[in-house]
Amino acid sequence: MKNILTLSQYTFREAMARKIFLTFFAVSSFVLILFVILFVSVSIEEMASMISVNGNEAFDFISKIVEVMKIAIIAPLFVGGLFLSIFSASSFIPNMLEKGSIDLLLSKPVSRAQIILGKFFGGFAIVLLNIAYLVVGLWLLIGVKFNVWDTSILLSIVMISFTFAVLYSLIILVGILTRSSILAMMLTYIIFFILSPVLLLRDKISILIDNVVVEYLLDGLYYIIPKTAELSNININIAQGLGIDEYQPIISSFLFMILTLALSITIFNKKDY
């Protein structure tokens, strides 16, 4: 446990040393500042009272604005946050596997499983922190401005971080197999931006193509590949306080993460460096 903690801590430091995470932090801060300016310059309470003298209608108006804002923030945050996170985390494993670096690490009294888990938790922690910084900041701003302290938006921190963890497990596996950060990044982006959204529409595609083999192939891929498109929808729903309709995407993505990590550890355990 101590070794995992040390490795996580130094993966976190490695991430901090990279400009991309500072950029992520700077972008988050910039977004927060934009909202501060917006909220200071536009008086929503005044607008609401002008529209209706009825207090309830004003309240409805405010909560509607808050809901729209949540969707406007959370959906791009999911895509943008994960895009930046994947980009910055894709080189953790290939960097570690460089000659002269991996030799030193493996010569220490640390198991190979601990090394993988240390890298995993370290990368996860930095993304969690960055996402939490932005989401908590927005929650505070909305709360102060509209006096709406709905904590459901905070669940986005969990969903975005979870989605990152699932994709990060794949980055780790590809990194171990190929030592290529570009390949790890590309494959993850393909799943995130293309495969998962396409597979979500597999029923419609099957009707269009009308081929049993394609249907089975799409179904097979759907159940194997992490369901990031559905996780994005779940994220929006929970941020709006609508709860979770279906747990299958979460469970199957979680299983994907566990299996991918287990496979990474198994392969790493057998490799010569």
Next chain:
Amino acid sequence: MNSIEVNNLTKVYDSRFKKNAVTALKDFNLNVESGSIFGLLGPNGAGKTTLIKILLGITFPTKGSASILGEDISNYNVRKKIGYLPENHKFPNYLTGPEVLTYFSKLSGYENPNLNIRIDEMLALVKMDQWKKMKIKKYSKGMMQRLGLAQAMINDPELIFLDEPTDGVDPIGRKEIRDILVDVKNQGKTIFLNSHLLSEVELITDRVAILNKGIMLREGDVKELTISKELFKITIKGEPDEDNIKSALQDFLISKLEKNIVYVKLDSSDEIDKVIDSLRKNNFSILSVENQKNTLEDMFISLINETEKKI
């Protein structure tokens, strides 16, 4: 007691095509005595680094077994008592020297309530204490090597593996590193050294092994290995006439003749008595007879050349 024991170790690097498989080590056996400095020598690709990597769990053996400090190499906990400086090592370049030492001491499971004092001591030992605040990405090759040595010793290990420790270090720095290694040995620690600089190895090692193409060619005491049984240096009293010496030793091969010193090359060391008899018969007074030493480098080159011819 042995710090390292290697039994019939074989390592074959598989290829997708069997004919491209490379045998890096073949039935390799080795014992390294505790408290000594052991040098592993061999040309590039001899299997030296592979052996260290197997011993440290970085690479897995195809066949055979090995133990370090009495524990099987598969037990990674034994590495708590080991230090390692790999060739062309890479440390996290966003750290400073003390931070690198903190990181690796933590990973080594080294527990010392006075770790900062230990770090300061190690940095002072390798003369890097004045660069404590500098990020290591600004370090020169020599500075990295010094820090690497400190890293290998930070956890107060019983056994230290050093792969080309003086690579990129200036001559004064090399001397300092040699002195450190001798000092560490005097503390009862074992040092396993991989180096191409044979003159350096000769200066500090107790025993050496010579390896080529994964096969052990020779192992032994440095003095034993470098002694040349066939070449003798004979010092004659006074200022003898060179022609007279040549005449007295006409049945023998004179390698070199310098005033009163004659170098004689013999087929066997047993013949030295006949040389002395011959000189004495011609009324030469002998001041000394010395068995000449080769340098480790001479011996290494001739041994490698011999095996290359055989293969």
